[in-house]
Amino acid sequence: MLLAAEFNADVLTPLVSGAIQGSLYGLLGLGLVLLYKGNRIFNFAQGEFGTVAALLTYAFVVGSGGLPELPYLVAVLIGLVGGTLMALLTERVVARPLFHQPKVTTVVATAGVALLAISIELLFIGANPLTARPAIEGNLISSGSLQVTYQQVLIVLALAVLALASALFFKKTQTGLAILAVSQEPTATSLVGISVNRVSALTWGMAGFLGAAAGILLAPTTLFAPGFMTGAALIPAFTAAVFGGITSLPGAFLGGVVIGIVEQFGNKWVPTTFIPGGNRILVFLTLLIILVVKPSGLLGKEA
Amino acid sequence: MTTRRSRLSRAWMAGLAFVLLTAGCGLKSDTYDSVKASGGGGGGLGLGGGNGQVAVDTDGDGVADAVGTDADGDGVVDPGTTTTTGGNTTGGNTTGGPSGGPAPSGGATTPPPGGGQTPTGPGTTTGVTADKITIGIHAPLTGASPLPQASFERGAKNYWIGKKIYGREVVLKVMDDRYKPSGAIAACQAMARDSFIVVGGAGTDQIQACGQDRTLQRTNTPYISAGVTENGLRNVKTYFAASLTYKEQAPVVIKMAKSQNFLNVPAGRKWAVVTSDTPNFKDARDAMTAELTKNNIPYDVHLVPKSGNDGDALTLSGKLRQGRYPVVYFLGQPTFFLKVVRQTQDATYKPIWTGVGVSMGVNTVAQVACQGTRDSGGYDGRFLSPFPGLDRAPKAFKDSDGGRAKDDIELTLWGFSEFLEKALLRTGGVLTRENFIAKLETANFPNGVFPGVRYSPTDHFGGTAAYALKSDCNKGQGEYVTVGGLLYP
């Protein structure tokens, strides 16, 4: 009995809670993978698509600043639309003009977009934290040291569904193939008659939608303030995406879960008296190792 | 392409030139101002009253007894010119309304020491002019755990509306320290250049950084804050703690727990003592564990990183849930605390959160914690505080500034301002930093909004008591209310 409790605390809890926490990262990572597949860039603004969406949802749920109070699902819809629009705007104003420049320019530009977004959020809201209501309240599991809320289950489900849906989209549909074609051979593709601009907009729009969904789902589970997605989840999401395979959507799922678990065990194994931040160190080492050993990631394929 | 580019370049350069030119103009005038303010004019500030009159305190009780003249400006009152004052300056009579009394309330300040020479560095009357006393206060208005800025700025002004100290308006100048020690040091050093005294608004590490800063000490700048850590601050001659330190509050936490019946825990259970793993919280932690041992209460210590992320919050909440601690003593970063509270509680496990205070505005903490635990039984926080909850706010506070609604931040600043007023009045009109310190370190103030304070020249930690606050999630969106009276260690 005692042994079971210890096993529970020492192994099961970090495993399960880590996996669930990691799904948060994976959800954000989906959008990152999508944009890499489509445009070969790292999108540092991905987190902010989520923050903006979450803030819009909050504003309409609570009815702040003179806005009408709307039912939760309607507010969520507005948030999703908002995040997608932000992504489309980014595509039009930032990504498209820089399309023919080397990729690192676009990457730095997305960091600029993230910074701009955070500044505007601070402008409207200030720096103090808000509280977002979860979509579903209550706990699924709550025994011993382990706690799993319904919201967290929702996140895992959303991740699974979205990852599967996007993977199928790329493999089976014409549009999906078109996106891949554009990313690999833009000139040839446009010669065949596929509109590069439209494909680009579509890719970013999808990434925006995924980011928005991530933000809306995550906001109730953590400290909700301007820039919270970039601060709390973007770097682990990048690590998760690269680890799982930067071109593999299921890889983002897997990578997220692994990184979440690595974090929890990092906290356990590296004593804080020796050096704090064990979870961070282990995550960094994981990233380093995968980039040195298999840069395309666990489930990624070369080129 | 070249022509378009060159046109753009020309436009850009014209704009740049314009900006630089105006910058140059703006820069020049500002340089001049700041050179003046930084003490190059120490002599100029000194004899602002213009009538050469000087306050003299012959019996050393902090109140001016006589007025003399220092016509030759050598820093010493000319013999034969002293006349005793009519007693108008005792106690707090010099504040509020025209004093109509002799010179000490009229704006004369003693010339800086060093008889006759005009000091060229920041003078000890820095921040004091003929009609204004400037007090600098730094606080985290941005950063990891910010205070609501609007409330803070309003609260800084509120107490002083319509009040004058020795004929001068008192202005509390607020600076953001970004919740970082380096930001605090930058703010403190800047304020030491143009404020009479510097106050630490919040943030243990920030307060400790400024308390130890050499620039402040070198310029005899008094630095005052609520009591926090004692680490490195015990021997700083210019530092004053205006309330009990964390270490001193450990026995008070025990008293609060006893009086509210959560000291003893069921058999097999323990208290959890959770603090950030920094040396600034070590004395608090050690004192708390010592007190628990003294009362035969079993406990477990859990250290967390100073700025924990979500993964750390998850790990800690796992440990807390595993140990099923009925009581958790928490001392750490407020935003981290909020994450932990939300993740730890559920329908079956709802600990009592206690400690010496977790604040980014205590009611902000209460509100976010209450909202975040709505489906897990609500938030039960029992924390000490140097000021009472809004439910015990004095009438003067509630009526001030047109009677508008005010929050706990403003109450804190009200209480602190009350304390500052008492400290300023003790100088007896001799508004130099050295005198301020000398008088404050023999002060013994009674309870006001802040609990009473007692200093001695060897002990600048003057706190005497604390209030017990308890969270009430049914009040508004979540607030703290005061429980019982003042608790003494």
Added chain:
Amino acid sequence: MTATAETAVAAPPAGHAKGGPSLAGWLVRGVLLLPLVYFFLSVIPGSADLTERGTEWVVFALVGISLNIIIGYTGQLSLGHQGFVGVGAFAAAYSLTVHQVPFALSIILAIVVGGLFAMLIGFAALRITGLYLSLITLVFGITLEQSLFQQPDLTNGGAGQPAYKPDALIEPSRYYFFCLAILVVIVFIDWRLTSTKAGRALFALRENERVAAAFGINVTAYKLLAFVMSGAIAGLAGALFAFKSEQVTGEDYDFFLALTFVLMVVVGGLNSRFGVLVGAFLFSRIGLDYAIERFHWIHELLVEGFLFVPGFGEERIQFAPRLIGAFLLLLTLLQFPGGIAQQLRPFTRWFAGGPFSFKHDVDGGPGTVEGSSVRA
């Protein structure tokens, strides 16, 4: 755009047949530079506030030079440079305070430690390049901040590790001149380097590694050298920063600082020493922050708003520099890739002795940074 970018203050462009300006020409240039010299040598030290901000500018400029070495010579973008600065700062503070090491030696230690940590990343850079290297540097910097820099022995009290200046430098303007002198030396060394064999090797490296190797240049050694040099200068900057504020705290070296450095280097002008100086000026507290705080008209404009654009309001104006910085970054990347340095190039070229013309424009920008050689 083309990949043949040159540093801004290198050789004058071809076609300047006269062989340089006359004595009168140099005199005119010198006289026109006088206000600038006056500003940096007299106006700044004259005000305590400006001195403190000016010292921060110097430190940022050093970091920019160090970042420039990696970007300019290896074509990689380092997003974790604040880590090296922090490492240097802690090394200096720790050795001075805990082990009573003399001041000069503590600075040398900071340089060495900075170089060492950069070398680690350099080793990683041999296998990983482009976007992935940027990601690794980013995560490295953040990891350092949240682990090593939080180590209680190293940080000694939440207020941070003290690092007291020696008595001779306590006076702020003296310390400013000390830092300024170091900056001048480093800029000079960096400038000379471009004309040495090592410098040319590094350039060749950036253009095309394989061709460089074919010419017998030891690619590995030079890459590592670039990283070590960069880290050493960053460590030096860290030490100077430590002594400036006399306290070193880990959380100062966070992602936001990394972003500030990127802003500084990109908006100032990549691959340009002058650009780095300008960018550092703009984004340290002597630039945007100061302008918004002290220039009344700017302050009012931002608080109240302009025409139909709403103002920030007094409470939120502190976020203005961030917004402006982000906006400038995007503007630079989209419209003026060479940054401010490119826009000012007609002037800098003239001051360096070249002709004054709006042509001979060489495009800079992050386009000169390598994309990715890790294909996925």
